[in-house]
Amino acid sequence: MRLAVLLSGGKDSLYSCWKAMQTDEVVCFVTIRSKNTDSYMFHTPNIELTRLQAEAAGIPLIEWQTAGQVEAELDDLKASLQEAVNLFEINGVVSGAIQSVYQAARVQRICLDLGLWSFNPLWLCNQNEYLKDLIDNRFEIYIAGIFSAPFDETWLGRRIDLGFVTRLMSISDKYGISLTGEGGEYESFVCDAPFFTRRIVITGSEMVYKNHNGRFLITGAELEVK
Numbered sequence: 001m002r003l004a005v006l007l008s009g010g011k012d013s014l015y016s017c018w019k020a021m022q023t024d025e026v027v028c029f030v031t032i033r034s035k036n037t038d039s040y041m042f043h044t045p046n047i048e049l050t051r052l053q054a055e056a057a058g059i060p061l062i063e064w065q066t067a068g069q070v071e072a073e074l075d076d077l078k079a080s081l082q083e084a085v086n087l088f089e090i091n092g093v094v095s096g097a098i099q100s101v102y103q104a105a106r107v108q109r110i111c112l113d114l115g116l117w118s119f120n121p122l123w124l125c126n127q128n129e130y131l132k133d134l135i136d137n138r139f140e141i142y143i144a145g146i147f148s149a150p151f152d153e154t155w156l157g158r159r160i161d162l163g164f165v166t167r168l169m170s171i172s173d174k175y176g177i178s179l180t181g182e183g184g185e186y187e188s189f190v191c192d193a194p195f196f197t198r199r200i201v202i203t204g205s206e207m208v209y210k211n212h213n214g215r216f217l218i219t220g221a222e223l224e225v226k
Contacts, residue, residue: 001117002027004084005094006107007061008043009050010188011134011141011160012096012122012180017057018137018195019121020094027088029054029061030080034073041073041103042066045144046189046218049200056196056223060088078110085114092117098125098182127179131165140192140199145215148185150175153209157216160188189218198223 005017007029020026031050034042054061064080066073084090093111097104097120104120111118122130134141141160146152150171158164168179177185192199204220 001025001091002089003092003094003119004028004030004062004081004088004090005059006096007031007050007053008096009046009053009190010043010096010144011139011190012098013043013094014053014096014190014193015130015134015139016094016096016119016121018193020119021195024092026059026094027090028084029057029059030084030093031061031063032066032073032077032080033063034066036067036069036073039066039073041077041106043187045187045215049189049218049221052200052221052223053190053196056198056200057193058197062087074106074110077107078113081110081114081116085116090116092119094119094121096120096122098122098127098130098180099178100182127182128165128169131160131168131179132162135161135165137194138192139190139194141188141190142202143186143216144189144218145187146185146209147187147213148175148177148183149212151186151212151214153207153214155186156207156209156214157205189216192226197226199226200224 001024066076108118
């Protein structure tokens with residue numbers, strides 16, 4: 001099957017892409033660049049750098065702009081997937097949804113309208129095992145945004161490794177935090193994945209933080225041969 005992957009730049013979309021590649025052909029990425037940083041549907045931190053991820057993976061990228069208005073942004077998603085149908089003759093769409101019925105149901109509805117299959121390789125996965133699988137398979141991932149207590153600026157730009165998972169597990173139950181950030185608690189950016197031929201090197205960054213809300217903004221990045 002020929003698949004498009006909804007690429008946010010974060011761990012869930014790229015891990016889902018990797019899983020899809022093991023059974024089917026990923027022929028393009030689709031990135032939605034939302035002007036609304038509080039979009040219900042779309043990841044926004046460092047979204048412009050999905051271009052480097054696509055280049056590192058050697059997969060064509062469709063970029064689509066949206067104002068990010070609730071529900072209306074779905075029209076833009078549908079238009080971008082129609083373009084993927086036209087350009088790459090896709091049969092299905094892969095997303096990184098884990099528990100969000102809001103996101104998964106809307107992607108599924110659009111796929112149904114377009115006659116496409118909808119795949120969610122991570123749906124209802126064991127989140128602890130998933131994080132460990134990311135580490136075991138050498139995904140290089142950094143925290144790009146934090147959006148709830150008790151996260152503070154010390155989490156921004158931190159790599160997801162065993163130390164990160166241990167620290168996260170120590171606070172997850174007390175604060176009701178999803179280990180994968182599925183509740184919007186944090187967002188991530190992937191610099192390397194098993195299917196990248198090159199990795200992304202961060203050459204510049206800045207942090208913006210206030211009251212448990214912050215972003216690790218990548219201001220410079222380049223590709224390096226692995």
